[in-house]
Amino acid sequence: MNVPTLFGLCGAVLVGLGLYGLVVSPQPLRKILAFNLVGSGVFLLFGVVARRGAALGMGGDPVPQALVITGIVVAFSATALAVALVLRLHDMTGAATLAPADADEPPVA
Amino acid sequence: MNLALLFDGMLVVLILAVAVWTVTVRDSFAAGIGYAVYGLLLALAWVRLAAVDAALTEAAIGGGLTSVLMIRATVRLRAGEAAARAATPGPLPRLLAALLGGSVAAGLALVVLALPDPAPTLAPQVAEHIATTGLGNAVTAVLLSFRAIDTLLEAVVLIYALIAVWTLTPDRFWGGRPGPKYETDPNGMLAYLARLLPPIGIVVAVYVLWVGADLPGGKFQAGTLLAAMWLLAIMAGLTEAPPISRRWLRGVLVAGTVVFLAIGFAGVPLAGAFLAYPEGFAKPLIVAIEAASMLSIAFTLALLVLGPPERRDQA
Amino acid sequence: MSQLLDLWTVLAVGAGVFFFFAGTVGLLRFPDTLTRLHALTKADNLGLGLVVLGLLPRVGSPLAGLKLICVWLLVLLASATASQLIARVARRAGPPA
Numbered sequence: 001m002n003v004p005t006l007f008g009l010c011g012a013v014l015v016g017l018g019l020y021g022l023v024v025s026p027q028p029l030r031k032i033l034a035f036n037l038v039g040s041g042v043f044l045l046f047g048v049v050a051r052r053g054a055a056l057g058m059g060g061d062p063v064p065q066a067l068v069i070t071g072i073v074v075a076f077s078a079t080a081l082a083v084a085l086v087l088r089l090h091d092m093t094g095a096a097t098l099a100p101a102d103a104d105e106p107p108v109a
Numbered sequence: 110m111n112l113a114l115l116f117d118g119m120l121v122v123l124i125l126a127v128a129v130w131t132v133t134v135r136d137s138f139a140a141g142i143g144y145a146v147y148g149l150l151l152a153l154a155w156v157r158l159a160a161v162d163a164a165l166t167e168a169a170i171g172g173g174l175t176s177v178l179m180i181r182a183t184v185r186l187r188a189g190e191a192a193a194r195a196a197t198p199g200p201l202p203r204l205l206a207a208l209l210g211g212s213v214a215a216g217l218a219l220v221v222l223a224l225p226d227p228a229p230t231l232a233p234q235v236a237e238h239i240a241t242t243g244l245g246n247a248v249t250a251v252l253l254s255f256r257a258i259d260t261l262l263e264a265v266v267l268i269y270a271l272i273a274v275w276t277l278t279p280d281r282f283w284g285g286r287p288g289p290k291y292e293t294d295p296n297g298m299l300a301y302l303a304r305l306l307p308p309i310g311i312v313v314a315v316y317v318l319w320v321g322a323d324l325p326g327g328k329f330q331a332g333t334l335l336a337a338m339w340l341l342a343i344m345a346g347l348t349e350a351p352p353i354s355r356r357w358l359r360g361v362l363v364a365g366t367v368v369f370l371a372i373g374f375a376g377v378p379l380a381g382a383f384l385a386y387p388e389g390f391a392k393p394l395i396v397a398i399e400a401a402s403m404l405s406i407a408f409t410l411a412l413l414v415l416g417p418p419e420r421r422d423q424a
Numbered sequence: 425m426s427q428l429l430d431l432w433t434v435l436a437v438g439a440g441v442f443f444f445f446a447g448t449v450g451l452l453r454f455p456d457t458l459t460r461l462h463a464l465t466k467a468d469n470l471g472l473g474l475v476v477l478g479l480l481p482r483v484g485s486p487l488a489g490l491k492l493i494c495v496w497l498l499v500l501l502a503s504a505t506a507s508q509l510i511a512r513v514a515r516r517a518g519p520p521a
Contacts, residue, residue, distance in 0.1 A: 003117050007154055008221035010121040014128055016214025021132035023206035026196035029137055029182055033144055037128055040151055040171060041217075047158040048221065053230025059159025061230040062247035066256060068163045069248065070263045073329055073406075076170045077270035080413035083182045084274040087416065091279075096189025097196050298508040305501065 008048040014041030026097045028086040032079060039075045043068045117157055124150045137190060141179040148172025161325035162248040165317075169333035170410075177340065178414050243392035245323030252327065253395045257384045261373065264366045264402060267409045271362065275353055278417040284354035285418035293346040303345030310338035318403050322392065328365075328399040332406030339411045350415050352422035358408070365405030369398050429481040436478030443471030457514040461507045469500050 014037055021034030046064045053061030089095060127150060131143035148171035155164035198206075235247050235255065244250045252260045278285075293299050314334040321327030342348045351358050372394050376385040386394050450463020476496045483489040 003114065003157060005221060006114070006117050006121055007158060008224070009218050010124060010154070012214045012217035012221055013125055015217055016210035016212075017125075017128050017132055018210075019213055020206045020210035023209065024198060024203055025132070026198070027137055027186070027190070027193040029179060029186060030132075030140060033140055033179060034132055036144070036171075036175060037132070037147075040147075040167075043163075043167075044151070044154065044158075045217065045221070047155060047160050047163060049224070049228065050160060051158045052224060052228035053232055054159065055230050055232040056236045058232045058236065058247055061228075061232045062235050062251045063231045063256070065160045065163055066248050066251035067259075068160070069166045069252065069327075069329060070259055072163070072166045072170050074263060074266055076175055076410070077267050077413060079175055080178055080416075081270050081273050083178055084277050084416050087182055087185060088277040090186055090189065094189070096186065096193035099196060298505050298512075302501065302505040309498070 004048045004051045007044060007051075011041045011044030011048065014038070014044065017041075026099075028089075028098050029083065031098075032082045032086070035082075036075065036079060039071070043071055043075075046071070120150065120153055120157065124154060135194065137183045137186075138180065141176055141183050144179060145172050145176035148176065162246070162327065162330075165325060165330040166333075169330055169337070173337060174333060174410060174414055181414070241388075241391060242386075242395065244395065246321060246325065246327075248325070249321050249327050249395070249399075253398060254386065254391065257369075257373070261366070261369050261384070264369060264405065267406065267413075268362060268366065271409050271412055274413060274417055276417075278353075282418045282421060284352055285421045286352050287350045287412060287415035287418045288343070289419060290349065291344050291346040293344075295346070299345045300347060303341045303347050307338040307342055310334055310341075314338075314403070314407075318399055319396075321399065322396060328403040328406055332403045333410060335403065335407035336411040336414070339407065340414060343411075343415070350412070353412075353418055354422070361408050362405055362412075365398070365402030368401035372398055433478045433481060436474045438478075440471045440474030440478060443467045443474065447471060458511060461511055461514075465503050465507045469503060472496055472499055 018034045018037030018039075018041060021037060022031050025031050025034055046068045047060070050060035050062075050064035050068070053064070055061070124147065127143055127147045131140045131147055134140050134143060149168055151171060152164045152168035155161070155167055232247075235251060238255070239245075239247055239250050242250045242254045244254070314331040317326040317334065318328060318331035319326075321331070339348075343350055372386075373384040376387070377383055379385075379387045444467065447463050447467025450467065451460050454460045454463055473496055476492050479492060480489050483492065
């Protein structure tokens with residue numbers, strides 16, 4: 001077991017955990033939070049791939065590292081849009097979950 | 110088993126524990142706080158993976174801005190919290206979800222364990238060509254030279270996200286100011302901090318931008334710092350968010366992309382390709398793009414946190 | 425001389441870690457918001473300060489040392505403000521039932 005593998009396994013668990021939260025949480029904001037967990041787990045896997053590619057005095061392969069930085073910023077903008085959508089939905093319908101208003105169907109995630 | 114691995118193991122346990130807590134805790138407000146802690150711990154993990162640029166971004170955006178966004182939204186949705194909690198699925202769907210998450214995690218873990226050795230890497234290519242950019246920070250070189258088109262498109266994505274958020278404005282507030290009007294004690298602690306910290310924050314942001322050429326740092330980290338300082342001043346009631354119809358605001362929001370595109374197109378006659386830098390001018394041009402982008406990123410991020418306009422402009 | 429500096433680092437960082445530990449125990453064990461804040465701010469600020477003092481002889485350049493001290497001062501400022509704000513909310517909410 002070395003350091004990159006350890007964090008790689010951590011990233012894998014985070015993705016699984018985020019998926020669980022995404023499905024199980026009834027509150028839309030909690031779903032968004034869980035989705036961010038999935039995202040950060042994926043970024044961590046990128047970081048592991050970068051670390052394994054360390055060469056020539058560089059601590060890691062800079063290409064995946066740059067992709068992760070871009071990814072974190074884009075993930076934030078998507079999160080902000082999702083939160084704005086949830087708040088607007090709440091303002092218009094008063095709904096606290098994503099469940100269809102007048103149906104017995106299970107909530108659509 | 111050496112000491113460093115022990116430390117990393119403890120860090121991983123802590124990260125996973127906080128992540129489990131953010132998913133399972135009853136109170137959504139607590140989950141928002143938990144996510145801030147999670148972001149900071151994850152930043153430590155990035156340092157351990159020798160990706161300090163990513164660590165700075167994660168701490169600033171993952172731990173900072175995302176949590177502010179989440180906590181603000183949670184407070185606004187607090188009234189529906191109990192009703193939403195009642196809709197928690199029963200044991201069987203939860204078990205199925207756990208199976209789904211578990212199998213995806215197991216699959217990814219197998220992939221991690223089966224990664225090829227020696228690992229494929231682009232580091233030698235970057236090391237070979239970094240001299241042409243005049244930069245010392247390989248990540249900045251990738252972001253602004255080798256993969257500059259990605260970074261350009263990302264700036265566009267940020268603006269699109271902001272436009273999408275603004276399209277959610279109710280008609281009667283279009284062109285108004287985002288966020289509520291914050292009323293705080295003008296002599297209180299928060300106002301004091303909001304007077305004391307921004308000058309320091311601005312200096313640190315310019316420093317982070319400037320050293321980004323050679324050391325970890327750059328426009329995203331610096332822009333996030335500036336956004337945080339602006340948000341602090343707004344939330345302390347010292348200043349107000351500008352109405353989104355202001356021309357200067359829209360100009361600042363696109364300035365980074367415009368400068369990026371202009372330098373990109375100038376590369377066609379001067380260096381023979383879109384986004385190519387003329388020999389010897391790479392570093393000054395990159396710093397110019399970074400400086401303009403930092404301002405645009407700062408305003409875009411702060412306005413993304415504030416959300417669509419909620420009140421008319423009563424200037 | 426260098427051994428003396430090593431000893432200083434070990435002692436100061438060790439003391440800092442002790443204060444972090446004490447603060448964390450207080451955070452977990454104290455009964456209400458105000459006492460928990462007390463444990464957190466006093467112990468963590470002192471803890472971080474001692475860790476910074478302990479690391480000062482190890483920095484490569486005066487600039488790096490200055491950065492470390494700036495980090496400590498900024499944390500002092502931020503944590504003092506945050507605890508003040510939290511304490512005000514806690515006081516407005518009244519003592520716990």
